[in-house]
Amino acid sequence: MSEFTTPILTIKKLNKQFGSGCEQCRSKVDRKLNRNYCPNCGTIYSCRDITFDLYPGEVLGIVGESGSGKSTLMRSIYFDQPATSGEAYLQFYKEGKSNLFEESSQQKKYIRHHLMGKVYQNPVQGLRMGFTSIANIAEKMIAAENRNVESMESRGRELLNQVRIPVHRMMEAPKNFSGGMQQRVQIAKALSNNPPILLLDEVTTGLDLSVQANVLDLIKQLQRELNISMLLVSHDLGVIRMLADRTMVMLDGVIVEQGLTDQILEDPQHAYTQQLVHSLL
Numbered sequence: 001m002s003e004f005t006t007p008i009l010t011i012k013k014l015n016k017q018f019g020s021g022c023e024q025c026r027s028k029v030d031r032k033l034n035r036n037y038c039p040n041c042g043t044i045y046s047c048r049d050i051t052f053d054l055y056p057g058e059v060l061g062i063v064g065e066s067g068s069g070k071s072t073l074m075r076s077i078y079f080d081q082p083a084t085s086g087e088a089y090l091q092f093y094k095e096g097k098s099n100l101f102e103e104s105s106q107q108k109k110y111i112r113h114h115l116m117g118k119v120y121q122n123p124v125q126g127l128r129m130g131f132t133s134i135a136n137i138a139e140k141m142i143a144a145e146n147r148n149v150e151s152m153e154s155r156g157r158e159l160l161n162q163v164r165i166p167v168h169r170m171m172e173a174p175k176n177f178s179g180g181m182q183q184r185v186q187i188a189k190a191l192s193n194n195p196p197i198l199l200l201d202e203v204t205t206g207l208d209l210s211v212q213a214n215v216l217d218l219i220k221q222l223q224r225e226l227n228i229s230m231l232l233v234s235h236d237l238g239v240i241r242m243l244a245d246r247t248m249v250m251l252d253g254v255i256v257e258q259g260l261t262d263q264i265l266e267d268p269q270h271a272y273t274q275q276l277v278h279s280l281l
């Protein structure tokens with residue numbers, strides 16, 4: 001991305017820890033951790049000084065093994081849980097000048113529903129499985145203060161069509177759908193308020209390979225059509241290779257390498273990335 005393009009999202013020194021820390025781990029400079037964990041007090045440092053920019057229309061991949069902190073990062077950005085410290089700025093919110101983490105819970109709700117959408121690995125987290133599909137979509141629209149039933153229904157139909165769920169099934173609950181369909185309803189819901197940013201957390205993990213390919217194709221197509229910026233978390237470098245323009249590699253809560261995806265795949269610098277790339281070949 002050009003240095004002259006303004007990022008749509010900027011994250012600066014985001015930290016998330018579980019535990020209050022002790023004298024052996026509180027200082028960033030000389031803390032002695034076993035991977036992300038303080039052996040003395042048990043505090044887990046899930047995200048450490050995570051800093052990056054997301055640019056308009058780009059897909060930024062975040063890859064790393066289980067426990068490296070990817071989901072914690074996504075949860076912090078979407079306010080599913082509070083970050084311990086750090087800054088986040090959105091170009092579309094107060095001209096990118098206000099740290100989102102310091103906003104009131106009401107403002108965070110506004111940001112979450114108007115400016116972001118999120119698709120979870122486990123559809124139970126993103127959907128009400130017993131509600132109809134269209135009601136799931138409407139729920140996010142209502143959260144963004146849309147009260148017009150007709151416009152919600154027509155938007156719901158449009159979105160279901162866009163994610164290739166037959167519209168005649170809109171009154172069915174996601175609990176009756178296959179895993180791939182549930183993910184598509186989640187994507188429709190996440191897109192309902194036309195957010196400029198979509199967060200995708202391991203959205204194809206656990207699906208059969210052919211279903212996985214369909215969902216990835218859909219994401220790729222939507223990204224092209226809507227030119228939406230995406231943060232895409234996966235432990236699977238194959239998924240990242242297919243979708244991400246740039247990639248960050250996380251290990252033990254730290255970004256160990258970032259760059260253009262092609263560059264990372266062709267010439268990985270960090271030993272862990274080399275190992276990841278090697279396992280893909």
Ligand SMILES: Nc1ncnc2c1ncn2[C@@H]1O[C@H](COP(=O)(O)OP(=O)(O)OP(=O)(O)O)[C@@H](O)[C@H]1O
Pocket residue numbers: 018036044045046064065066067068069070071072073235
């Ligand atoms: N609520 C919590 N309480 C304590 N520790 C947590 C909590 N949530 C996450 N962690 C720890 O934070 C670290 C990062 O977890 P996270 O789920 O973000 O990793 P991940 O890279 O997304 O892994 P996975 O792909 O398996 O989901 C792990 O060591 C995890 O045990």
